[in-house]
Amino acid sequence: MFQVDRSQNRLKQLGRTTFTEAGLREREHLQEWLATTPGALGEAIGEELLIIQKEFDGFDGTRERLDLLALDRSGQLVVIENKLDDSGRDVVWQALKYAAYCSSLKKAEIITIFQQYLDRGEGGDAASSICEFLQEDALDEVVLNEGNDQRIVFISANFRREVTATVLWLREHQIDARCVKVLPYLFGEDLFIDLQQVIPTPEAADYMIRMAEKDTEEKSAKGAQRWSHQMRYAFWEEVLEAFREAGLERWQNISPSRDHWLTSSIGVSGCILVLIFLRQEIRVELQLNRSEASENKWLFDQLAKDSEELAGKVGAELEWRRLDDKKVSIIQCKLPVQGYSKENWPEMIEWLKQHYKRMDAAFSERVASLAGQMKSGG
Incomplete structure (x- = not known):
């Protein structure tokens, strides 16, 4: 990342750093930034998400916690897993477990989960917030978490090869998994964060969206639309x-x-x-x-x-x-x-x-x- 020096018509490179060197932690900092400013992640992946819970641990028979849980504009659940300077080797397996756990969540449970999140923060009504986000008139018309199309977003400064290879394989099998690279930069005393989706690339994502729209049209012709x-x-x-x-x-x-x-x-x-x-x-x-x-x-x-x-x-x-x-x-x-x-x-x-x-x-x-x-x- 570069700063433009207009007076000298030159570029000045910002100093790359790591989250560790900057004294930043996963839950206290990166996770909190994404939860309170979901638009930052939305800019990276090209769509808006509604964060409905953080540190979610409502899984029967396990004490595991997923980092962030969100809804996309179609009402589908999105599991977001954050790592700092390195993705680790087991993050895909971890996220897949969470997606499987979340696949059984019903509409009423999702609303309750979101309401608990709102009650711990700025307050508000979960049902009306979901309707507003999905741009629907009434919640009884809304389908949440339909089928087994839960999505996964991985966030880290560096992704190991075994992680990227697995994510690409998942996408080949119609599982919407994405990798977003988050990099910290220093400029004097100021810290900057750059979020970029690396899998799929924006060009590939556009192609996949068009193919999904084509598939939707075909299903519509067969009477499969709601x-x-x-x-x-x-x-x-x-x-x-x-x-x-x-x-x-x-x-x-x-x-x-x-x-x-x-x-x-x-x-x-x-x-x-x-x-x-x-x-x-x-x-x-x-x-x-x-x-x-x-x-x-x-x-x-x-x-x-x-x-x-x-x-x-x-x-x-x-x-x-x-x-x-x-x-x-x-x-x-x-x-x-x-x-x-x-x-x-x-x-x-x-x-x-x-x-x-x-x-x-x-x-x-x-x-x-x-x-x-x-x-x-x-």
Whole structure:
């Protein structure tokens, strides 16, 4: 890792160190960093994880503890094993045991495990946190820890050959195992940590994701998708057909999805209009999700000054969600409805079409103008 010296147009190499030399410990430091800042690991592996427990020892008949337990966006459990300067030879066997132990955990047990973790920390409700993370409307629609597809992430500064060879073999047999290299660097008195996924490489990971998506499509054609996914896909097909017939240009090249949302750009980076289809509600919402939280909050505050005027243009009550604890801010209108009753779909689609057009007319140019002011420093 190098520092750029702009004054001399040179690179200065940062000093490599070891966790041992820096006086750092696995549980007190590395594990705690990952638990409290899961985004660091998420950046390395290219996806978000929800940490639900650390030092988990809830295995019958054994006193073993896994380092970190997490959920991925599909609701699958992820076993995370941390080592410092060397992976050791037995870490794969250790993690495989933990994955096998966790394979039998039921939804209620996972929620209890997460709730215990929250109660020891900042508090909160496990069920609602899981729903928010998975972007699901209700927990009864969520499948957690399905089948035997538990995942494993190994973290260390150095991986022995027997570990990397075994991880590659596991991946060949459709077990999602990954190696993330964590390296400490010194710059004066400051310590820096670099996390990089080394197995699979990012290019290989993208290929595997595409192959998994292809496999999912094939299973969908055979009727293997979950009923809720089929319902969403069918609904979005009808919505998109109606939007195209209405001449809404931004939706001409959008494809239907199994997710409960579809998005459309308004021509401003990080700002999108979103259609949301839930079991008991549909929504149209403006999401302000630029890279800098301060920009989103500023845009929100400027728009909120004209909240009554904007509600009048939309012709519906608007819900203003600044979300001070998150990067994104949201402005939405919604309609309570029995969404999974197909006889309601024509009315729902008409409502989405009309309120999307009104939200677009009310907000898009205004947001673009405000974004232009930010860019020019106004």
